[in-house]
Amino acid sequence: MATYNACPNCDRKLTKSLLGGSYFPIYECRKCHKLYCHDCGSNNGKNCPKCGAGERFEKGRVVAK
Numbered sequence: 001m002a003t004y005n006a007c008p009n010c011d012r013k014l015t016k017s018l019l020g021g022s023y024f025p026i027y028e029c030r031k032c033h034k035l036y037c038h039d040c041g042s043n044n045g046k047n048c049p050k051c052g053a054g055e056r057f058e059k060g061r062v063v064a065k
Helices: none
Strands: 002-004 023-029 056-063
Parallel strands (some): 002 056
16 A cells, blocks of 8 residues: 555645544545545545546555654
8 A cells, every 4th residue: 555645636735633643545546547535536535536436445545744
């Protein structure tokens, strides 16, 4: 599983926090292979922001720096 510094689509980053999580997932669309996070996609990240397909898998994670 890959580790990212920011979302490849929207550049969303995660900073260390005492109250927050330490990572968020990056998904890859099974249809067009677009990489995105839950903030990028429609329907709470369930649909690809590029083609709208609902099939995805977790490709990696953005980790807190």
